[in-house]
Amino acid sequence: MSLESSSSDEELLFLWISRASKKKRKYWVHPINTTREEQGEFSNIFLDLLKDEQRFYNYFRMSINSFNELYNIIKSDIEKQNTNWRKYVSSKERLVIFLRFLATGDTFKTIGHSYRMGSTTVGKIVRD
Numbered sequence: 001m002s003l004e005s006s007s008s009d010e011e012l013l014f015l016w017i018s019r020a021s022k023k024k025r026k027y028w029v030h031p032i033n034t035t036r037e038e039q040g041e042f043s044n045i046f047l048d049l050l051k052d053e054q055r056f057y058n059y060f061r062m063s064i065n066s067f068n069e070l071y072n073i074i075k076s077d078i079e080k081q082n083t084n085w086r087k088y089v090s091s092k093e094r095l096v097i098f099l100r101f102l103a104t105g106d107t108f109k110t111i112g113h114s115y116r117m118g119s120t121t122v123g124k125i126v127r128d
Contacts, residue, residue: 040116042093060096061103071095078128089117089125097125 037043049056056064071092078095080088089097097115100106101122108119108126115122 041114042096046092046096059103060099062099067095067099089121094125094128097122101126 045059049059050064053064056067060067062070074095075091079091080094093115097111100114101108101111104111108122112119112122
């Protein structure tokens with residue numbers, strides 16, 4: 001067996017293993033996450049937190065005024081638009097998720113459960 005054929009055999013084996021080991025998705029969007037707008041943490045408690053400065057501070061580790069200032073500065077940089085495939089996450093909700101991650105250090109999966117979105121989406125929001 002020559003060196004070239006050995007190399008191509010290894011490449012084929014690698015491709016076969018990587019394709020065979022890929023996890024197939026059961027859902028495009030998990031049914032639990034389809035209720036984000038009605039039952040997610042942003043929809044349920046954010047407006048209530050805005051009415052209580054101390055609780056807002058405990059939740060986000062910043063004042064309401066600081067939040068609003070920060071939001072106004074970065075809003076245009078983090079805005080997204082709907083696509084044919086899915087609805088966007090609003091710029092305010094994106095900031096809330098990012099700040100919650102910084103305040104708690106929770107995993108993307110834990111934050112995703114609370115806000116009713118996938119951990120991959122949370123990770124993308126945090127990295128953006």
